[in-house]
Amino acid sequence: MVTHAVVAHDAWLSARKKHLAKEKEFTHLRDQLSRERRQLPWERVDKDYRFEGESGTLSLRDMFAGRGQLVVYHAMFNPDTAGPRTTWTTDAACFSCSWWMDNFNGIAVHLNHRDISMVAVSLAPYAKIAAYRKRMGWTFPWFSSAGSDFNFDYHVSFAPDQLASGKVEYNYRSVPMTISETPGISVFVEDADSIYHTYSTYARGLDMLNVAYHYMDLVPKGRDEGDDHQHGWLRRHDEYAD
Numbered sequence: 001m002v003t004h005a006v007v008a009h010d011a012w013l014s015a016r017k018k019h020l021a022k023e024k025e026f027t028h029l030r031d032q033l034s035r036e037r038r039q040l041p042w043e044r045v046d047k048d049y050r051f052e053g054e055s056g057t058l059s060l061r062d063m064f065a066g067r068g069q070l071v072v073y074h075a076m077f078n079p080d081t082a083g084p085r086t087t088w089t090t091d092a093a094c095f096s097c098s099w100w101m102d103n104f105n106g107i108a109v110h111l112n113h114r115d116i117s118m119v120a121v122s123l124a125p126y127a128k129i130a131a132y133r134k135r136m137g138w139t140f141p142w143f144s145s146a147g148s149d150f151n152f153d154y155h156v157s158f159a160p161d162q163l164a165s166g167k168v169e170y171n172y173r174s175v176p177m178t179i180s181e182t183p184g185i186s187v188f189v190e191d192a193d194s195i196y197h198t199y200s201t202y203a204r205g206l207d208m209l210n211v212a213y214h215y216m217d218l219v220p221k222g223r224d225e226g227d228d229h230q231h232g233w234l235r236r237h238d239e240y241a242d
Contacts, residue, residue, distance in 0.1 A: 050147070053142075060188070067117045072119055072186045074184040074186065077097070077122035078123035100209070163177060183202065
């Protein structure tokens, strides 16, 4: 950092204004992309998915909680397949997914007032989810999809035979995969008597939904993760040394 260019204020201001023009261009392109995303076609959800939560067994419709829109964070937490290649354990969800969930824990009340319910869904049994949720101090709803096709249908969990084949469908293409779960976000809307799947995003498509990353992008060191986007520094929020 000490070798970085240091200039007088006028030169700093000139460089900042030049970069501001690019930022404004990006903002307008992002607005356009958001409009186009909202205009994407929908697909009807015909399968009767079942989940376990604090109040027992629920349907996908129940997770809307009376609102018209539902955002599901697919959290990586399946104790049955935890192992050396995974980022979760028998008692804790993926540390990276935990960071993402830290990011949206406090905003659910605001989303609720915009006709949006925000929930997390994992394959772990609900008792495991409830214990970890309590440990983390989270208040958003989190449901178990154990015994359901939900995670597999939305391409965030992979069966042994899929992994054995060498490739799975993830992020809208066929890719090599060595772990049984990956992160994602799916969006649904309820209209009259039907539920529709409107959008899903995976991999780096999740970046824009992590506010901590955006703050890191403002500072001189940036994300400090390298081109492979590996975050070896990351811990669950109660596991940092200080």
